[in-house]
Amino acid sequence: MVNNAVEVRDLVVERGGKRVLPGISFAIPEGQVTGLLGPSGCGKTTLMRAIVGVQKLRSGTVEVLGEPAGSRPLRDRVGYVTQEASVYDDLSVTENLRFFARVLGVSDDGVQRSIDAVDLGANAAQVVGNLSGGQRSRVSLAVALLDQPEVLVLDEPTVGLDPVLRRDLWAMFHRLADSGVAVLVSSHVMDEAQRCDRLLLMREGRIIADDTPRRILDAAGVAEIEDAFLALVESGAADGPKEGVA
Numbered sequence: 001m002v003n004n005a006v007e008v009r010d011l012v013v014e015r016g017g018k019r020v021l022p023g024i025s026f027a028i029p030e031g032q033v034t035g036l037l038g039p040s041g042c043g044k045t046t047l048m049r050a051i052v053g054v055q056k057l058r059s060g061t062v063e064v065l066g067e068p069a070g071s072r073p074l075r076d077r078v079g080y081v082t083q084e085a086s087v088y089d090d091l092s093v094t095e096n097l098r099f100f101a102r103v104l105g106v107s108d109d110g111v112q113r114s115i116d117a118v119d120l121g122a123n124a125a126q127v128v129g130n131l132s133g134g135q136r137s138r139v140s141l142a143v144a145l146l147d148q149p150e151v152l153v154l155d156e157p158t159v160g161l162d163p164v165l166r167r168d169l170w171a172m173f174h175r176l177a178d179s180g181v182a183v184l185v186s187s188h189v190m191d192e193a194q195r196c197d198r199l200l201l202m203r204e205g206r207i208i209a210d211d212t213p214r215r216i217l218d219a220a221g222v223a224e225i226e227d228a229f230l231a232l233v234e235s236g237a238a239d240g241p242k243e244g245v246a
């Protein structure tokens with residue numbers, strides 16, 4: 001049986017006076033890579049913020065590993081990588097990792113393991129300020145991996161990466177999932193959909209599909225997720241809240 005790492009019920013979030021999430025419910029299983037896909041501005045980041053517990057909720061509940069999102073017992077069990085690299089530009093890759101390892105109480109073995117996991121071994125001694133955008137975001141990812149989280153939330157981790165690196169990162173997400181981690185990856189690029197075990201398709205704050213890529217394609221009778229998305233929008237699936245927790 002697949003256990004759910006995250007359960008969201010009737011979640012309503014308002015930002016700047018606007019209802020960004022109008023009341024959504026869904027679950028994210030452990031041991032799988034779940035893709036959160038939808039156009040820019042549809043609410044992906046807001047939803048991820050709610051899952052990691054840094055977003056004020058208007059109503060509804062978000063449970064992670066059986067605990068309220070953001071609660072103390074989850075501190076070292078949930079990893080979050082934002083779109084902005086949150087590392088020190090004037091330190092090298094290794095120095096950054098050592099710094100955060102000390103803060104988190106992780107041994108130096110963890111530093112090397114994290115650097116290897118994101119394939120930055122060749123850049124380990126380089127100052128982060130001199131790295132490319134994609135390399136910098138991989139340093140943030142390495143930091144998030146330090147304490148071996150059970151839930152890993154990644155906001156558009158593959159933006160701007162070349163195809164080889166993208167492929168390698170997706171392979172790493174699947175390795176983590178195979179070890180039991182619930183990996184949630186957002187993207188506004190629909191062609192990343194096929195790399196996910198499950199998909200949450202999102203539009204204007206609502207989840208319009210929650211299933212495997214195969215079943216979403218079959219249900220719409222199309223070959224591409226982008227076409228399935230369009231078919232769901234045209235069929236009106238995007239107009240009302242989707243009921244139930246998968």
Ligand SMILES: Nc1ncnc2c1ncn2[C@@H]1O[C@H](COP(=O)(O)OP(=O)(O)OP(=O)(O)O)[C@@H](O)[C@H]1O
Binds near residue numbers: 017020040045
């Ligand atoms: N700090 C904020 N104050 C007010 N409104 C906000 C704030 N941050 C985001 N919003 C609004 O909330 C909505 C959802 O934004 P969000 O960043 O969650 O979307 P997204 O799907 O992650 O977009 P992207 O793919 O471009 O990152 C947008 O309409 C946005 O304008």
